[in-house]
Amino acid sequence: MKLSESEENYIKSIYTLQAKTEKVNTNSLADYLNTTAASVSDMLKKLKMKRLLEYKRYYGFRLNEAGIKEALKIIRRHRLWEVFLVSKLGMEWDKVHAIAEELEHVSSPDLIRKLDQYLGQPKIDPHGDPIPDEKGSVPELKQIALTDLSFKKNGVVSSVSNQTNEMMKMLNHYSIGIGSQIKVLKAFEFDGSLQVKISRQPACTISGQVAQNIFVYDDKKIGTR
Amino acid sequence: MKLSESEENYIKSIYTLQAKTEKVNTNSLADYLNTTAASVSDMLKKLKMKRLLEYKRYYGFRLNEAGIKEALKIIRRHRLWEVFLVSKLGMEWDKVHAIAEELEHVSSPDLIRKLDQYLGQPKIDPHGDPIPDEKGSVPELKQIALTDLSFKKNGVVSSVSNQTNEMMKMLNHYSIGIGSQIKVLKAFEFDGSLQVKISRQPACTISGQVAQNIFVYDDKKIGTR
DNA sequence: TTTAATTTTTAGATTTGTCTAAAATAATTT
């Protein structure tokens, strides 16, 4: 299905919103996209025409099977490009989103297949979000708090709940980033500090406040870096 | 200067055409872009408004300094992406143009700077065309026929004048591609055959007909592969 | 349950890029 850049942006946004609510409504989508309810209403008609949307006027809407399939293709492209920008070009993981927003609309399937191969078929992007595979299935990865990770079991840092500059500085200091392999060696009851081991780094001890904000996958199948 | 995708395509095309003729005219640009003279005429007005064009109605036109600068930025992006697609993703060099046409419109300067670094600051693209640098200066590389390359002097294959499928098969057979380092060891007067050495390949002998279609740079500063 | 507030949709404009057809200008021929 040929989609305009604009249609792709709407589809992706609806996908994101409908993960959180049963029915998506016009205003929330307008808010999310920084546009007007009128524009959304116009686009919904188009997407319904293309049979990508379950949509009753004055009611609410959701992507149908076909719509979800399209959304996952776009999200796959977006996240693969983010991996490229961070792991190959060395860009900061918090600065790649805007560029990936543009790259995601380049839609050659061959390009995306080869990019995926080249990147080693990664399963999560630099923000810790899962990358749908070619067929559109999303790897379901259980995210748990680092504080809940069993001792000496390998985890992969999947997300950080506090993304302030101060927190980023701390994580940088310890060389902890999304995708880092991490293992808990010891926990101190006194203040919740954890002694952890990051791959290719000497063991270090992080405070309870830091640890609380780190989430990991307990899955070994994730590509690490 | 913010330019639409369409404006960028026009600018790039005008740049290409004005390298060949003194004044570019409406019809030839329309032909080149597979569009109508009316559309071209419309766009010319816009580009003149943006002060990228020297343009007198009913006369002819050319990019001015500012226009050329924009064109070189676009061409730089295009050619860097082509290098990426071929040398990193392993795509065929005759199939990357269409994809690069899309990627070239992603305009983050930081992205392009890092991509350039990542690719090792290449000087030519997979078609043998020079890649403008960040400041917009185009490496001037003298292209000579392989048959004119001095004995035992290194050349870099820059272009192939006959791009038929049959020729491609021959070049593939000998592992000769754009960017290949090549050296002439011996020339046979009988039929113009040349014994040549391609880097990391045993020496081989190519016919005069093949040799005639191969062009090289006699410059050592080109990155090879 | 009638009114008020909110949400959603339509109506009508605007912008960008395109087109066809016709008019204007330039170049060639006779």
Add this chain to the structure above:
DNA sequence: AAATTATTTTAGACAAATCTAAAAATTAAA
């Protein structure tokens, strides 16, 4: 130089995506 031909530009329309303002439908409140 007048007529013909070719080229270029304008005029007017259209499609996509957007907007503002007003109308319609729904929901909440009095």
